[in-house]
Amino acid sequence: MDTPHRSRFHHRACNLCEAICGLVIEMDGDDIVAIRGDEHDPLSRGHICPKAVALQDIWQDPDRLRRPLRRDGDRWDEVTWDEAFDEVAVRLLDIQDRHGRDAVAVYQGNPTVHNSGTMLYAPAFVRELGTRNRFSASSVDQQPHHVAAYFMFGHLLVLPVPDVDRTQHMLIMGANPMASNGSMMTAPGIRQRLRAIQKRDGRVVVVDPRRTETSRIADEHHFIRPGTDVLLLLGLLHTLFAEDLVRPRDLPLIAADVQRIRDVVRPFDPERVAPATGIDAAAIRAMAIDFASAPSAVCYGRIGVSTQAFGSTCQWLINILNTLTGNLDRPGGAMFPTPAIDTVRHIRPGSYGRWASRVRGAPEFAGELPVAVLSEEILTPGEGQIRALVTSAGNPVLSTPDGRTLDRALAGLDFMVSVDIYLNETTRHADLILPPAVGLETDHYDLAFHALAVRNTAKYSPALFPPSPGAMHDWEIFRELQRRLESRRGTRPRGLKARMRRAVARRMTPRRLLDLGLRLGPYGVWRGRFLRPGGLTLATLERNRHGVDLGPLRPSLPGRLYTDDHKIHLAPNLLVEDLGRVTQTFFANRVSPSPTDEEFDLLLVGRRHLRSNNSWMHNAALLVKGNPRCTALLHPGDAQARGLDDGDTVEVRSAVGAVQLPLEVTSDVIAGVVSIPHGWGHGLPGTRLRTANAHPGASINDLTDASRIDPISGNAAFCGVPVCVTACTTPTTTPTTGDRSSHENPGHQ
Numbered sequence: 001m002d003t004p005h006r007s008r009f010h011h012r013a014c015n016l017c018e019a020i021c022g023l024v025i026e027m028d029g030d031d032i033v034a035i036r037g038d039e040h041d042p043l044s045r046g047h048i049c050p051k052a053v054a055l056q057d058i059w060q061d062p063d064r065l066r067r068p069l070r071r072d073g074d075r076w077d078e079v080t081w082d083e084a085f086d087e088v089a090v091r092l093l094d095i096q097d098r099h100g101r102d103a104v105a106v107y108q109g110n111p112t113v114h115n116s117g118t119m120l121y122a123p124a125f126v127r128e129l130g131t132r133n134r135f136s137a138s139s140v141d142q143q144p145h146h147v148a149a150y151f152m153f154g155h156l157l158v159l160p161v162p163d164v165d166r167t168q169h170m171l172i173m174g175a176n177p178m179a180s181n182g183s184m185m186t187a188p189g190i191r192q193r194l195r196a197i198q199k200r201d202g203r204v205v206v207v208d209p210r211r212t213e214t215s216r217i218a219d220e221h222h223f224i225r226p227g228t229d230v231l232l233l234l235g236l237l238h239t240l241f242a243e244d245l246v247r248p249r250d251l252p253l254i255a256a257d258v259q260r261i262r263d264v265v266r267p268f269d270p271e272r273v274a275p276a277t278g279i280d281a282a283a284i285r286a287m288a289i290d291f292a293s294a295p296s297a298v299c300y301g302r303i304g305v306s307t308q309a310f311g312s313t314c315q316w317l318i319n320i321l322n323t324l325t326g327n328l329d330r331p332g333g334a335m336f337p338t339p340a341i342d343t344v345r346h347i348r349p350g351s352y353g354r355w356a357s358r359v360r361g362a363p364e365f366a367g368e369l370p371v372a373v374l375s376e377e378i379l380t381p382g383e384g385q386i387r388a389l390v391t392s393a394g395n396p397v398l399s400t401p402d403g404r405t406l407d408r409a410l411a412g413l414d415f416m417v418s419v420d421i422y423l424n425e426t427t428r429h430a431d432l433i434l435p436p437a438v439g440l441e442t443d444h445y446d447l448a449f450h451a452l453a454v455r456n457t458a459k460y461s462p463a464l465f466p467p468s469p470g471a472m473h474d475w476e477i478f479r480e481l482q483r484r485l486e487s488r489r490g491t492r493p494r495g496l497k498a499r500m501r502r503a504v505a506r507r508m509t510p511r512r513l514l515d516l517g518l519r520l521g522p523y524g525v526w527r528g529r530f531l532r533p534g535g536l537t538l539a540t541l542e543r544n545r546h547g548v549d550l551g552p553l554r555p556s557l558p559g560r561l562y563t564d565d566h567k568i569h570l571a572p573n574l575l576v577e578d579l580g581r582v583t584q585t586f587f588a589n590r591v592s593p594s595p596t597d598e599e600f601d602l603l604l605v606g607r608r609h610l611r612s613n614n615s616w617m618h619n620a621a622l623l624v625k626g627n628p629r630c631t632a633l634l635h636p637g638d639a640q641a642r643g644l645d646d647g648d649t650v651e652v653r654s655a656v657g658a659v660q661l662p663l664e665v666t667s668d669v670i671a672g673v674v675s676i677p678h679g680w681g682h683g684l685p686g687t688r689l690r691t692a693n694a695h696p697g698a699s700i701n702d703l704t705d706a707s708r709i710d711p712i713s714g715n716a717a718f719c720g721v722p723v724c725v726t727a728c729t730t731p732t733t734t735p736t737t738g739d740r741s742s743h744e745n746p747g748h749q
């Protein structure tokens, strides 16, 4: 008689993207039978996207590294963890001894914030390195949000989030939540959430140079010329004042600044900004009136708004629009989540300009420099030059501007170590790769995205599988790296208190830290010196496998403000003064924002697809199957003018590089624009990503230019890079620039 199969169900939050969907994983013994959305998850309510299956693919991926590797020329050899840790410590310290602490740089990729172990333990390692050359994916797409929050609300993590579930009017600029399920806005199942706005007689308005998946379900879509969102926002604010629609709540918090905002937006009337934006003045005026007249409204701007030369100013103006219409910190407007572990309380508020990058003088923000300067800091000789790099869960060769130059720079480093599960376009340059355990093998509590969610919830995910034999978790890797550096450097905490602190810290596991964070949090068992019966602990979350619902977003000002005077700083000088640059760029000498260079007569914008996640997961066969998605979109008029047809292979060229890829002719993009998805460009020599290398695509960052940044935040200005598109006369089989090689620097070979 056959033994009856017994299935069991594992509940967890998906940690692949910002949406943190609740999953139910059905098991049959040790086999995964199905991955479904958890209908009882209080945040995602059953939503799931096709990427969730990739959790299983990643766990089983034959390309995934499971042992530390050391490179010897073109060969990779397995080494023990002990050998690997020792070598990393010796090499990093040797370089710092000879060239100074800043000679070692750190880059932390996007998956860092999806991993509580890395978030809790990597900072101590980075502190031990003591370098000012710290970089992360934050300056690829989100630093403007943090800069605006820091200057207006006093803390880089006090970030307003759209109260999607209660708003009556949502203005979405440069964002496609239908593909992302929200970014800097954790909103799983956004389709239902947007539909619900419409069902309660509200409106969804989208502004984007492309007819996106989100704009297709919106009530209104306005095409806008890339890089001109700052003008549209100024035109909207001008209209609010002109039409007497400014009605901020909590006036005492901002009173002094309202007049200043009135003065600075006065020159930007809709008639003046309309020609550059491509949206006519009447439509701008109507947009402002509709927004201000709605019972509640929220403006949300994301990638397309942040990744441009005025990214910080755009995010500041969005906050002003929400504030001056009375929609900041009220139901249906832009609200501040109250997460169960309140990272705002445990992280420093931020800093600006304490130091600057060596070569171009870009200011530090919150201890980081813009990743756009990384390659020049490696390639430019002189004191303070970066000679070694530590990367964690990142692939900046594909995801940061001018990836080709960075690729070349990495090849010239004296030493590189990567904490990563893949041998990819970036880690191929490493001397050592330290692969951690992956998602299904780790416990998880989302420290970052509960704090950006459209509803207050909390969920803990225990590991489903043990790590493969001999594997280490991220947090164990970073803790051990820090210990080895500390002990080789001979740094010892001075004094009894410091020694006790270290002894306690060493006994702390992620579970203990998370439990402590929950107990001390706003719903925790400890309220000051008192105990709150029924308050949250880790045990509470372990008992509630679907997660705990902590209710809708709730008003939290002025308590949430970290400014010195506990007021909203509506008009920070740095941002107000940036309006001079706006005038200079768009109106001085009547210079148009469109490329004047006859050669580069189109503007490049990116895009994202539901089935891909930045520069990784393209080696999940289920996600890359189907028609090629790495295509260039071009308006029919632009295609006709160049004699191009749908399906042609074209060359897209910018001042820094060129790529070849298939063309899609579509009226879904505004004339004058070409759109290429980000995250592609696999297949470089020395990488080990079987499926991805079979579907390499072209890297948009072979075209983007590291000199184009938002000078305030240092964020890369990917949006609106001048390019040209021509027929490709000699198509390559690999549709990316073919001149990159891991063999460019003899020092590594």
Ligand code: SF4
Pocket (backbone or CB within 6 Å): 014, 015, 016, 017, 018, 019, 020, 021, 047, 048, 049, 050, 051, 052, 180, 181, 188
């Ligand atoms: S939307 Fe994001 S969090 Fe949700 S299932 Fe997909 S990848 Fe996972």
